[in-house]
Amino acid sequence: MTLKGxxxxxxxxxxxxxxxxxxxxxxxxxRGVEWWTARGYEVVLGEGVFDRTGWVAGDAEARAKDLMRMFTDPEVDVVQCLQGGWGAAQMLPHLDFDAIAANPKPFVGYSDVTALHAAIARHTELITFYGPGLAGVNDPETKEFTTDRLIKALTSSEPLGEVPRNPDDDYVRQLGPGHVIGQMAGGCLWLLSHSMGTPWEVDLDGKIFFFEDVYESPPRIDALLTHMEQAGALDGIIGVVVGELHKCDWPDDNDDAPLMYSAEDVLEMHFEPLGIPAIYNLPMGHGKHLATTPLGATVTLDADARKLTVDEAALTA
Structure with missing residues (x-):
């Protein structure tokens, strides 16, 4: 049964x-705390928010305890991760998914947080939100498009409707024809691919497959998708939504770039033969604009009209 915060x-x-x-x-x-408090909200920081251990914010068990406190604390209404990066998957063996299911709350994050989105969806069926972390909401480079969409997504008990296009580049590419309705699952591609074979791997069976990524070359994107295909993870997908592949093409100083496949070529190779609805280039990823979108909610993918619409309310009133 789908759970909602x-x-x-x-x-x-x-x-x-x-x-x-x-x-x-x-x-x-x-900055992030100030952004929320300026809008009349309270912020509670996890005990480990200021921890640093190499490329992660403290050891895995401590980070897991912090996350569980946010779900089980009755005073906390929304759980927004600090940011992505690396290492969230280290926490997975230490999470109590029954406690998360018993305390359903809006959960927000993107990039490396994909590992948590996939695990929570598989073990609780809670609708979560692919959106910015606290560190990003008041960053000087963050645009109102991103913050306005975040607030709309978290405050609405009605369906969010059509996912808006990138205001700087409103072109959306069709990769496959048709129209399909179903739940959407996914996140950052390299995390999804690396989840294969674990108890927390993303469940894409009968779902619309969403992914995005950053700083991955076309061969890497091909390798990640190939791994998921060979693992059988894509056998049951009913549609594909590709967000931004930010800085995933060959650098300008690569003299061989014109002779090589682009990231878009890789998408064509993998998805055009499937003949299922598929689109590319919605602002869902690591670019300048991020449209917070629920994972696990029912959506309509109309590839012929090149749009994605959230049909189901992701939150209760």
């Missing part, structure tokens, strides 16, 4: 764990 209410509390990489500058956290 409650829509964010005025004056509610945002709980912030750090499941992945640590902050770079302390002001990243302080």
């Amino acid at each position: 409650r829509a964010l209410q005025p004056g509610a509390t945002i709980g912030v764990p750090a499941p992945s990489s640590p902050y770079y500058a302390r002001s990243e956290i302080l």
